[in-house]
Amino acid sequence: MSAKNSGNRWQYAPSSFRSLWKRFLGFMLDWSIVYYFLHASMYLYLVFWGSQTIAGWNYYKNDAYAAFFNPLRLDSWMWWLVLGGTLLLVVLLRSFGRSLGQRAFGFSLQGVERSFVNAIQRSTRVIVFPISILFSPFQLLTSVIRKRPPGRGLLHDHVSGSSIRTYIHPSGLPKKRIWFTQWGWIAIALLSLTIFLGWVIIDANLGVLINRTDEARRVFMDIATPDFSHFAVPDPVFYQRAYPQMFSIINLMVLTVLMALAATLIGAFFAFPLSFLGARNLMCQNRTGYVVYSFIRGFFNLFRSIETLIWVIVFAVWIGYGNPFAGVMALVIHTIAALGKLYSEQVESIDSGPIEAILATGGSRFQIIRFGVIPQIIPSFLAFTLYRWDINVRMATIIALVGGGGIGDLLFYYRNQGDWSQVGAVVLAMIAVVWTLDYISGRVRERIA
Amino acid sequence: MSQPYLRFENLTKVYERGQVVALKNVSFSVEKGEFLVIIGLSGSGKSTLLRCINRLIEPSAGQIFVDGVDVTQLSSARMRRVRRKIGMIFQHFNLINRSTVLTNTLSGRLGYMSAWRSLLGLFTKEDKKLAIQNLARVGLEDKAYARADELSGGQQQRVGIARALMQNPDLLLTDEPVSALDPATSHSVMQYLEQMNQEDGVTVLASLHFLSLARRYGTRIIALKGGELMFDGSPSEIDEAKFKEIYGDEAEEVEVR
Numbered sequence: 001m002s003a004k005n006s007g008n009r010w011q012y013a014p015s016s017f018r019s020l021w022k023r024f025l026g027f028m029l030d031w032s033i034v035y036y037f038l039h040a041s042m043y044l045y046l047v048f049w050g051s052q053t054i055a056g057w058n059y060y061k062n063d064a065y066a067a068f069f070n071p072l073r074l075d076s077w078m079w080w081l082v083l084g085g086t087l088l089l090v091v092l093l094r095s096f097g098r099s100l101g102q103r104a105f106g107f108s109l110q111g112v113e114r115s116f117v118n119a120i121q122r123s124t125r126v127i128v129f130p131i132s133i134l135f136s137p138f139q140l141l142t143s144v145i146r147k148r149p150p151g152r153g154l155l156h157d158h159v160s161g162s163s164i165r166t167y168i169h170p171s172g173l174p175k176k177r178i179w180f181t182q183w184g185w186i187a188i189a190l191l192s193l194t195i196f197l198g199w200v201i202i203d204a205n206l207g208v209l210i211n212r213t214d215e216a217r218r219v220f221m222d223i224a225t226p227d228f229s230h231f232a233v234p235d236p237v238f239y240q241r242a243y244p245q246m247f248s249i250i251n252l253m254v255l256t257v258l259m260a261l262a263a264t265l266i267g268a269f270f271a272f273p274l275s276f277l278g279a280r281n282l283m284c285q286n287r288t289g290y291v292v293y294s295f296i297r298g299f300f301n302l303f304r305s306i307e308t309l310i311w312v313i314v315f316a317v318w319i320g321y322g323n324p325f326a327g328v329m330a331l332v333i334h335t336i337a338a339l340g341k342l343y344s345e346q347v348e349s350i351d352s353g354p355i356e357a358i359l360a361t362g363g364s365r366f367q368i369i370r371f372g373v374i375p376q377i378i379p380s381f382l383a384f385t386l387y388r389w390d391i392n393v394r395m396a397t398i399i400a401l402v403g404g405g406g407i408g409d410l411l412f413y414y415r416n417q418g419d420w421s422q423v424g425a426v427v428l429a430m431i432a433v434v435w436t437l438d439y440i441s442g443r444v445r446e447r448i449a
Numbered sequence: 450m451s452q453p454y455l456r457f458e459n460l461t462k463v464y465e466r467g468q469v470v471a472l473k474n475v476s477f478s479v480e481k482g483e484f485l486v487i488i489g490l491s492g493s494g495k496s497t498l499l500r501c502i503n504r505l506i507e508p509s510a511g512q513i514f515v516d517g518v519d520v521t522q523l524s525s526a527r528m529r530r531v532r533r534k535i536g537m538i539f540q541h542f543n544l545i546n547r548s549t550v551l552t553n554t555l556s557g558r559l560g561y562m563s564a565w566r567s568l569l570g571l572f573t574k575e576d577k578k579l580a581i582q583n584l585a586r587v588g589l590e591d592k593a594y595a596r597a598d599e600l601s602g603g604q605q606q607r608v609g610i611a612r613a614l615m616q617n618p619d620l621l622l623t624d625e626p627v628s629a630l631d632p633a634t635s636h637s638v639m640q641y642l643e644q645m646n647q648e649d650g651v652t653v654l655a656s657l658h659f660l661s662l663a664r665r666y667g668t669r670i671i672a673l674k675g676g677e678l679m680f681d682g683s684p685s686e687i688d689e690a691k692f693k694e695i696y697g698d699e700a701e702e703v704e705v706r
């Protein structure tokens with residue numbers, strides 16, 4: 001309680017715009033949860049019983065599928081009903097006991113001087129709230145103009161003599177296990193409802209697994225008896241227009257590993273200098289540094305969140321479908337972003353002592369990086385780079401799916417032919433290479449660390 | 450006597466985070482060749498004071514004159530030139546752990562090197578010779594090619610001293626140089642500092658936790674309390690009463706032999 005507010009009879013009011021904003025966020029969280037329950041039950045009603053029309057709800061009962069967005073097809077008057085109903089439910093939830101929204105933002109309902117709130121006060125809040133909420137934008141506006149939070153609290157706070165404030169556990173009361181609180185059972189209900197909805201929407205059917213065993217057995221048997229006739233000798237039937245010559249499995253495998261190696265080295269080459277620009281401890285000393293840091297980190301995060309396969313789609317159009325160079329470029333882009341992020345986090349975790357020491361001897365920024373930072377990070381940089389090569393080899397085996405070249409071309413060619421024995425041979429080659437590299441890089445990383 | 454070598458005028462430091470006033474209007478001066486010991490309770494601002502001199506920490510207000518130059522006003526390029534004449538020794542040694550002792554020692558020359566030479570790690574023959582000499586001076590010439598983290602604490606601090614020697618400093622700042630070391634090692638490290646002070650004429654500012662060490666090595670003592678200068682005088686002037694005033698009534702003096 002700030003000194004300015006003490007002695008004020010409205011001391012239960014939130015003390016800052018920040019806490020007001022958090023109260024609002026908590027409220028929206030509760031509202032979303034209540035609406036989610038309503039929406040989900042309407043959807044489940046459609047799926048299991050929805051044969052009759054309901055006034056105000058224009059779902060297409062003749063649709064082959066009950067779509068998850070069908071509960072949104074409400075007339076406007078029905079929307080008002082839903083809005084009002086959920087609002088009231090939320091207020092009930094928040095006025096009696098602690099809601100998920102309050103819990104998540106660390107709030108609870110308290111009276112003046114953190115006193116207990118009785119049932120009459122709680123009921124008053126629920127009754128006054130619908131009127132109060134209509135006036136709240138006005139109250140907030142005036143408080144913004146006066147540059148201080150609403151001193152008297154919102155209307156429902158004021159009338160009920162209670163408000164939602166930073167939670168303090170009542171002394172003397174035992175702490176309840178989380179699953180026995182309102183928060184706990186709402187969370188459990190939310191989780192199980194979502195799992196059930198997922199099951200219904202995906203239309204998971206375990207029966208299929210059993211009905212189609214014969215078909216699957218035939219394919220599996222073929223794969224399990226791989227045909228190695230084209231392991232070293234190119235298959236004359238396989239022709240991929242991006243390649244000037246014919247390829248055997250082993251040729252393509254070498255190509256794939258080299259693609260990954262090239263992508264890793266080029267990626268690391270660019271990620272290395274960028275990682276220093278993306279390290280908070282080196283950059284965030286002045287405003288320009290901060291701008292560069294944010295830009296580089298934004299770049300890393302954005303480009304990392306776009307999967308390699310999507311980059312392949314882009315570069316396959318640009319460079320040529322099935323061209324290994326397209327695959328390499330896609331891997332390079334993703335590698336720069338992923339390694340850049342890992343590298344800069346490593347730079348951020350270094351010991352600042354040597355940096356301080358070199359600064360004190362009159363060293364420049366470059367000298368600090370060269371002598372204070374790089375010796376500390378080299379081993380982990382090497383380990384990350386090796387690990388990335390590992391990932392890139394695995395990725396390079398499948399990027400052919402969208403035109404990235406490599407051994408995947410052969411795999412998908414044989415799959416489309418239904419030649420499962422050849423598929424078996426290719427897959428076995430992939431497993432052998434990936435496993436070997438995994439083992440080697442694992443051992444090397446152990447040695448470095 | 451024209452002007453003192455080092456002069457502090459109303460030095461104030463406020464840490465923005467937490468609004469901590471670490472130094473309050475500290476003014477005093479230091480003559481060339483002094484061995485000044487700074488004492489005070491933990492959190493009294495000793496480290497802050499030392500780090501303000503070479504601007505590892507930016508002072509909030511006031512001035513610091515080093516050899517007549519107000520370092521608080523210097524651009525970062527000119528500050529670097531001033532820094533290379535100011536050696537610094539740290540409580541936790543601050544060596545580059547994965548590099549060799551020789552490289553760590555040579556890093557004291559960085560301020561004197563061109564950017565591209567240092568980027569390639571091309572130290573001159575003379576620098577290397579000087580590094581070996583300085584390592585020999587602290588008794589570590591046989592460890593030159595060992596990794597820094599293979600050394601004991603006392604040995605690491607001696608590498609720190611060799612690194613400072615490489616700068617050929619006029620001023621040496623040492624922030625609790627021996628508080629991570631045992632008593633015997635402490636004395637050997639302090640004796641190297643004393644030697645630099647007496648033989649090379651380096652002005653030394655050292656913060657120390659033990660009054661006995663301060664009395665033994667210091668030519669003058671200042672005490673800080675809550676960021677304010679509360680004692681400035683010769684070691685012999687600190688009696689029981691002064692001690693209680695600096696460290697609080699509960700404190701007992703501990704000897705380091």
Ligand SMILES: Nc1ncnc2c1ncn2[C@@H]1O[C@H](COP(=O)(O)OP(=O)(O)OP(=O)(O)O)[C@@H](O)[C@H]1O
Pocket residue numbers: 464465466467469470471489490491492493494495496497498
């Ligand atoms: N980076 C920082 N940010 C905020 N406050 C700080 C920072 N560094 C130090 N302080 C505060 O400034 C005050 C002085 O700290 P300083 O490190 O100078 O004390 P000290 O005398 O060296 O103590 P010690 O003997 O423990 O090393 C302390 O109250 C400390 O909490």
Ligand SMILES: [Mg+2]
Pocket residue numbers: 495496497624625
């Ligand atoms: Mg300190």
